[in-house]
Amino acid sequence: MRNFWGLTKRNLLVFFEDKQAVVFSLLTSIIVLALYLLFLKGTFVDAINEVLDSASGLRELISQEDVGAYVNLLLFAGILGSAMVTVPFHCLTTLVKDREKGVDLDICATPVRRWQTALAYFAAAAFSAVLMTGLILTAGLCLLAFQGRLYLEASAIAAAYGVVVLGSISATALFLIVVLFFRTSSACGAFFGILSAAAGFVIGAYIPISQFSEGVQTACNVFPASHVTILLRNILLGGVLDRMDQAAGGLDNGRFTASLKETFSFKAHLFSCDLDVTEMLCYVLVFALACIVVTIFLYPKTCERK
Amino acid sequence: MNAVTVSDLTKYYGDHLALDHISFAVGEGELFAFLGENGAGKSTAIHILSTILKKSGGQVKIFDMELGKQDDGIRAALGIVFQKSVLDDKLTVKDNLYTRAAYYGLSRKQADDRLEPFMKSFELSEIWNCRYGKLSGGQRRRVDIVRALLHDPRLLFLDEPTTGLDPKSRRLVWDYIHRLRREKKMTIFLTTHYMEETRDADRVVILDKGKIIAEGTPGELKSRYASSRLLWYAEKSEERENLLSPYEHTYDSDHYTVKFQDAITEFLYENRRQITDYEILKGSMDDVFLNLTGRELENQ
Numbered sequence: 001m002r003n004f005w006g007l008t009k010r011n012l013l014v015f016f017e018d019k020q021a022v023v024f025s026l027l028t029s030i031i032v033l034a035l036y037l038l039f040l041k042g043t044f045v046d047a048i049n050e051v052l053d054s055a056s057g058l059r060e061l062i063s064q065e066d067v068g069a070y071v072n073l074l075l076f077a078g079i080l081g082s083a084m085v086t087v088p089f090h091c092l093t094t095l096v097k098d099r100e101k102g103v104d105l106d107i108c109a110t111p112v113r114r115w116q117t118a119l120a121y122f123a124a125a126a127f128s129a130v131l132m133t134g135l136i137l138t139a140g141l142c143l144l145a146f147q148g149r150l151y152l153e154a155s156a157i158a159a160a161y162g163v164v165v166l167g168s169i170s171a172t173a174l175f176l177i178v179v180l181f182f183r184t185s186s187a188c189g190a191f192f193g194i195l196s197a198a199a200g201f202v203i204g205a206y207i208p209i210s211q212f213s214e215g216v217q218t219a220c221n222v223f224p225a226s227h228v229t230i231l232l233r234n235i236l237l238g239g240v241l242d243r244m245d246q247a248a249g250g251l252d253n254g255r256f257t258a259s260l261k262e263t264f265s266f267k268a269h270l271f272s273c274d275l276d277v278t279e280m281l282c283y284v285l286v287f288a289l290a291c292i293v294v295t296i297f298l299y300p301k302t303c304e305r306k
Numbered sequence: 307m308n309a310v311t312v313s314d315l316t317k318y319y320g321d322h323l324a325l326d327h328i329s330f331a332v333g334e335g336e337l338f339a340f341l342g343e344n345g346a347g348k349s350t351a352i353h354i355l356s357t358i359l360k361k362s363g364g365q366v367k368i369f370d371m372e373l374g375k376q377d378d379g380i381r382a383a384l385g386i387v388f389q390k391s392v393l394d395d396k397l398t399v400k401d402n403l404y405t406r407a408a409y410y411g412l413s414r415k416q417a418d419d420r421l422e423p424f425m426k427s428f429e430l431s432e433i434w435n436c437r438y439g440k441l442s443g444g445q446r447r448r449v450d451i452v453r454a455l456l457h458d459p460r461l462l463f464l465d466e467p468t469t470g471l472d473p474k475s476r477r478l479v480w481d482y483i484h485r486l487r488r489e490k491k492m493t494i495f496l497t498t499h500y501m502e503e504t505r506d507a508d509r510v511v512i513l514d515k516g517k518i519i520a521e522g523t524p525g526e527l528k529s530r531y532a533s534s535r536l537l538w539y540a541e542k543s544e545e546r547e548n549l550l551s552p553y554e555h556t557y558d559s560d561h562y563t564v565k566f567q568d569a570i571t572e573f574l575y576e577n578r579r580q581i582t583d584y585e586i587l588k589g590s591m592d593d594v595f596l597n598l599t600g601r602e603l604e605n606q
Contacts, residue, residue, distance in 0.1 A: 007409060013401055
């Protein structure tokens with residue numbers, strides 16, 4: 001196993017030694033944050049307040065702090081979800097660069113097995129994503145705690161870290177298959193640009209997925225990243241939604257928070273079915289496992305030089 | 307036991323025949339040279355022997371291990387210095403070497419033990435914490451060679467190790483290679499298109515368009531395919547022209563150049579009273595290649 005860990009360590013060093021690459025791997029998260037600061041927060045708050053105004057008496061019961069906390073956490077889930085897409089992909093571009101530069105020849109001539117090589121790229125990218133997203137999650141939770149608006153129990157915090165691990169693994173597993181088909185790092189870079197732009201929409205960071213047509217919703221929810229973001233929404237926003245319910249005191253029989261959940265996609269809509277938390281977890285797990293198995297078989301074929 | 311035994315090796319890239327049924331053997335401890343132009347098939351052969359590339363046909367054995375069946379054993383037994391650098395530019399020399407040592411299952415301690423002798427002989431200490439991408443061509447080549455030797459291989463492939471290096475760096479690299487032969491008795495398999503680099507090889511195989519066109523020691527090849535030249539410094543005269551008429555000769559500014567296949571000593575002895583100012587140039591590997599292919603090697 002030492003050769004596997006050696007290659008994994010090398011892949012990690014190559015990624016983290018390139019500071020610019022590390023910053024740009026968070027491109028979508030930075031865009032989400034920028035858009036949020038510019039106008040998204042205002043738009044979401046206004047939309048929620050409109051709903052509150054339409055229901056008699058609710059506006060007085062539900063505080064603007066809670067509405068703000070809800071929107072902040074919505075953004076937070078979006079930032080985490082997009083980081084879990086872009087960080088592993090950027091780390092996996094090492095594989096394409098290695099093939100372009102001939103570094104893979106050096107690896108192929110060592111006793112490292114082909115499947116170990118594939119797993120080493122996978123492990124490095126997944127670890128990078130867990131580390132970077134975990135740091136963002138920690139920083140966000142610390143900020144919320146500092147502001148006194150961390151309405152989360154310890155079990156929910158642990159679950160959020162668990163979802164970060166699962167999301168990083170599933171995105172890495174999918175992208176490892178994708179990068180196997182790139183021959184040049186310039187083509188890979190161009191794809192990364194498209195991915196960065198599309199990721200925010202696919203995970204519903206800019207616009208809630210529920211606003212799209214059924215077909216588009218299904219297309220978005222095929223990707224495990226959108227399930228992971230929805231899972232994070234459920235975990236991170238659960239506390240503030242409970243607070244809103246308690247504040248309403250049963251006046252609307254929970255209809256307000258139910259409508260928020262529906263509008264901001266707390267369930268994944270896939271082929272006319274709504275998947276709940278357990279089903280989404282299973283979907284992401286099976287998806288990741290299937291991708292890993294495909295990669296283990298596919299990688300040796302793509303690195304064979306005929 | 308041979309270090310390398312190749313029989314009838316063939317390699318096709320689509321319809322293009324890159325290696326055309328080549329056979330050769332490399333004895334253990336030999337410095338073996340593959341000589342040929344760019345595109346002759348030298349790198350293809352090395353990539354096949356080192357398990358990177360699949361062969362289209364033929365048999366290959368490395369230390370009695372059969373290629374295609376005992377590849378793990380073969381990979382552990384060989385080290386390669388690639389034509390282009392394959393280490394990571396952003397990583398330090400230290401990180402590059404430690405991570406590569408781990409590919410062979412070496413722990414940090416084992417890697418340190420292996421690296422210790424190289425620190426002085428390859429002057430690694432001064433560049434140990436430098437980024438590989440910031441090193442000069444010669445320094446990079448030194449690190450590349452150390453990387454290939456980390457796991458103490460029995461067979462070292464050097465794929466055009468001095469291409470692109472300045473003369474001083476080329477000389478340094480060759481000093482290291484000779485030291486390796488002396489101290490480790492390692493089998494070295496070299497590909498090159500620099501004629502003079504084959505001078506010290508035990509055996510040379512000349513490859514042209516995927517085919518072996520000649521094989522032997524540098525001396526044998528020169529005797530067979532190159533003629534020695536006599537440079538006779540004297541004024542041009544009819545008498546001298548008559549004397550040289552049985553031989554191919556030319557006159558340039560102040561000397562005759564006379565080509566001899568053999569019997570140069572006898573000729574000089576017979577005409578010792580007339581020929582007083584002269585020098586003898588042995589046939590070169592350049593001449594060997596020129597005579598065999600009708601072309602001169604590139605980048606000479």
